[in-house]
Amino acid sequence: MGWIDLSGQTAVVTGAAGGIGFGIAQGLAAVGAAVVLVDRDEEASRAAAGRIGGAALGMGCDL
Numbered sequence: 001m002g003w004i005d006l007s008g009q010t011a012v013v014t015g016a017a018g019g020i021g022f023g024i025a026q027g028l029a030a031v032g033a034a035v036v037l038v039d040r041d042e043e044a045s046r047a048a049a050g051r052i053g054g055a056a057l058g059m060g061c062d063l
Contacts, residue, residue, distance in 0.1 A: 007032035014063060017044035029056055038063075 011028045015021035016037035025035045025048070034055035039045040042060025049058035 002031065004031045010034045010036065012036045012038060014038045014061075017041050017048045017058075022048050025056070026052055029054055 006028060009032070011025075011033045013021050013025040013028065013035060016025045016035075017039035021039070022037070025037050029035045029052050035049075035052065035057070037045045037049045037052070037056060037058045038061045039048075039058075040060065040062045042058070044058075045060060046058035049056040
């Protein structure tokens with residue numbers, strides 16, 4: 001996978017429905033992490049997780 005392999009790890013990314021958060025979630029998924037995308041907009045978060053696919057999960061949460 002390259003010099004970073006996050007297989008078997010889970011990452012939680014806040015603000016992940018778009019912008020920088022979504023880009024970070026994509027990058028983490030690309031190196032093998034299961035990613036939980038968290039955003040205030042649950043629907044957008046789930047849609048973003050669908051675009052990533054694999055072990056991505058979208059959740060709504062207002063921190």
